[in-house]
Amino acid sequence: MLKLFSERPNIPLFSEATKGHELHFTMDLVTVLLSVVVILFLVNTFRNQKQGNDKNFPPGPKPLPIIGNIHIMDIGKPHITFMQLAEKYGTVFSFRIGMSKSIILCGYETIKDALINHAELFSERPNIPLFSEATKGHGVIFSTGENWKAMRRFTLSTLRDYGMGRRTIEDKITEESEYLIHKLKSYEGKAFDNITSIYAAVTNIIVSILLSKRFDYEDPTILRLMGLVNENVKLLSSPWVVLYNCFPLLAKLLPGAHKTIFENTKEFHNFIIRTFTKQKKELDVNDQRNLIDAYLAKQREGKAENIKFFNNDNLISLVGDLFGAGMETTSTTLRWGILLMMKYPEIQKKVQNEIERVIGSAQPQMEHRKEMPYTDAVIHEIQRFGDIAPAAVPHATSQDVTFRGYFIPKKVQNEIERVIGSAQPQMEHRKEMPYTDAVIHEIQRFGDIAPAAVPHATSQDGATVIALIHSALRDKDYFEKPEEFYPGHFLDSAGNFKKNEAFIPFSIGKRSCAGETLAKMEIFIFFTSLLQNFTFHPPPGAKLDLLLLPWGQQMLPTLMKSVLYLADRL
Ligand code: HEM
Numbered sequence: 001m002l003k004l005f006s007e008r009p010n011i012p013l014f015s016e017a018t019k020g021h022e023l024h025f026t027m028d029l030v031t032v033l034l035s036v037v038v039i040l041f042l043v044n045t046f047r048n049q050k051q052g053n054d055k056n057f058p059p060g061p062k063p064l065p066i067i068g069n070i071h072i073m074d075i076g077k078p079h080i081t082f083m084q085l086a087e088k089y090g091t092v093f094s095f096r097i098g099m100s101k102s103i104i105l106c107g108y109e110t111i112k113d114a115l116i117n118h119a120e121l122f123s124e125r126p127n128i129p130l131f132s133e134a135t136k137g138h139g140v141i142f143s144t145g146e147n148w149k150a151m152r153r154f155t156l157s158t159l160r161d162y163g164m165g166r167r168t169i170e171d172k173i174t175e176e177s178e179y180l181i182h183k184l185k186s187y188e189g190k191a192f193d194n195i196t197s198i199y200a201a202v203t204n205i206i207v208s209i210l211l212s213k214r215f216d217y218e219d220p221t222i223l224r225l226m227g228l229v230n231e232n233v234k235l236l237s238s239p240w241v242v243l244y245n246c247f248p249l250l251a252k253l254l255p256g257a258h259k260t261i262f263e264n265t266k267e268f269h270n271f272i273i274r275t276f277t278k279q280k281k282e283l284d285v286n287d288q289r290n291l292i293d294a295y296l297a298k299q300r301e302g303k304a305e306n307i308k309f310f311n312n313d314n315l316i317s318l319v320g321d322l323f324g325a326g327m328e329t330t331s332t333t334l335r336w337g338i339l340l341m342m343k344y345p346e347i348q349k350k351v352q353n354e355i356e357r358v359i360g361s362a363q364p365q366m367e368h369r370k371e372m373p374y375t376d377a378v379i380h381e382i383q384r385f386g387d388i389a390p391a392a393v394p395h396a397t398s399q400d401v402t403f404r405g406y407f408i409p410k411k412v413q414n415e416i417e418r419v420i421g422s423a424q425p426q427m428e429h430r431k432e433m434p435y436t437d438a439v440i441h442e443i444q445r446f447g448d449i450a451p452a453a454v455p456h457a458t459s460q461d462g463a464t465v466i467a468l469i470h471s472a473l474r475d476k477d478y479f480e481k482p483e484e485f486y487p488g489h490f491l492d493s494a495g496n497f498k499k500n501e502a503f504i505p506f507s508i509g510k511r512s513c514a515g516e517t518l519a520k521m522e523i524f525i526f527f528t529s530l531l532q533n534f535t536f537h538p539p540p541g542a543k544l545d546l547l548l549l550p551w552g553q554q555m556l557p558t559l560m561k562s563v564l565y566l567a568d569r570l
Contacts, residue, residue, distance in 0.1 A: 068096025098246025115509030139317025
């Protein structure tokens with residue numbers, strides 16, 4: 001997406017310092033870094049003046065030059081910092097991460113007002129340098145405009161189609177839960193780390209939709225793919241990623257977690273390319289087997305819209321998005337479920353009693369859920385308490401907006417993406433791209449130094465909008481005991497299941513999770529199948545202190561790395 005602006009120009013000073021390859025920590029590099037810092041300082045000072053001119057910009061902590069408010073942010077748990085700031089600044093406030101402005105929306109009412117009542121305005125994504133570089137604006141999660149609409153439509157309809165096909169997704173989850181139980185039984189009640197089996201079981205569901213196959217839990221391919229996604233998710237909360245997102249040109253010169261993320265993404269994308277190249281050869285449009293086949297069939301149709309959007313780049317990123325989103329979130333939720341059942345054995349027992357009464361030894365199915373209010377309430381509470389995507393994925397406004405009396409400037413959309421999308425750039429595009437044209441002129445006027453500062457400065461204008469899901473799931477106006485694990489949040493006095501509108505772990509509005517139905521099915525069937533077969537408890541001497549565990553990271557969290565579980569047969 002930001003390719004034009006994020007490629008490194010041949011600036012003699014930089015080239016000399018890096019020799020085009022590795023970094024050498026010489027005096028030259030120090031000079032380069034100092035120069036960059038000075039440029040950033042000037043840009044920042046200019047921006048601060050500009051921000052002061054933005055009428056009614058939401059209040060927030062005073063930013064320092066260059067770093068903004070990073071010094072007061074808990075990098076691993078920014079949602080906790082935001083909750084504290086909301087006490088002082090209210091439910092709509094501003095926060096500066098480096099030179100990028102963010103508006104934080106706190107509390108269910110505020111989030112609903114933005115994402116539902118003003119849905120059209122708040123459904124864009126900002127340019128986040130790390131994701132822009134990794135996806136180049138393709139796929140569904142981080143894409144924008146018409147490209148996003150086409151990819152989202154395709155995703156929703158294809159996920160629906162595969163749920164209603166001959167072998168429904170529910171059947172596949174049921175079958176996979178049998179493999180999972182078989183695997184856990186093989187531990188014979190000894191302590192084990194559940195991470196690989198749970199991840200593999202959940203991954204097999206999305207893999208069946210994408211590629212119509214399943215992997216054994218020890219298969220090196222699935223282990224490698226899961227490892228790549230998992231490592232990337234963990235690295236998202238690294239300070240290197242924050243540095244990259246604030247100062248991409250500077251961070252590109254340095255080694256660090258961002259480089260690992262790009263390498264992992266490349267390896268993952270290569271796997272996808274190999275897979276769809278093979279599928280292309282076998283494709284029968286009249287007998288589509290999976291999501292990749294459905295996509296390739298769209299390419300074959302040759303309609304104008306399909307030619308524009310259904311290109312290989314979008315396919316690679318879309319499959320990567322669905323694999324990552326489909327695997328990480330659901331398995332993390334299930335692992336929270338097991339952990340909480342160990343922590344609260346009396347709740348685990350009540351769920352098992354309900355399973356015994358309603359399902360007995362039959363295979364759990366979605367239709368059982370309506371007769372199982374207690375289990376349903378426990379699953380909702382696991383998702384509320386686990387809170388695995390506390391800040392959702394950042395949003396942006398599609399135009400300048402006045403929201404609840406505050407002015408939120410539009411985050412300037414990348415002109416290349418708006419005009420060219422993922423098509424091949426051609427000279428005729430130039431007349432619709434005044435900004436890019438101006439930048440190219442400016443590059444020529446300034447020589448090689450300008451591209452480092454000018455394009456990125458403009459892409460930082462406007463504001464990123466963070467809908468703090470965490471604040472809705474902990475909203476004391478909606479939940480009686482927000483900090484406790486309390487299934488009663490979802491039960492009425494007669495023990496019936498009770499909906500709560502502030503329960504929004506999948507977010508709400510036009511950007512809400514595209515896999516919500518699938519995820520709910522997986523969580524219900526895997527969770528009930530596990531508790532039908534096992535009672536989970538910690539190994540002797542293990543301390544289960546929930547507060548010692550990470551509560552999630554910037555986007556998608558990983559947790560419970562080191563806790564082992566004992567699963568005795570019932
Ligand atoms: C417990 C499981 C899951 C949770 C809690 C979850 C949560 C979320 C959240 C909070 C978002 C961001 C929404 C926003 O920007 O406002 C999201 C987006 C998304 N999720 Fe999920 N998700 C889960 C499972 C899945 C699964 C299984 C899939 C796919 C098969 C999936 C696919 C997606 C996609 C494609 C998006 C991007 C939507 C867009 O930008 O239009 N998710 N999810």
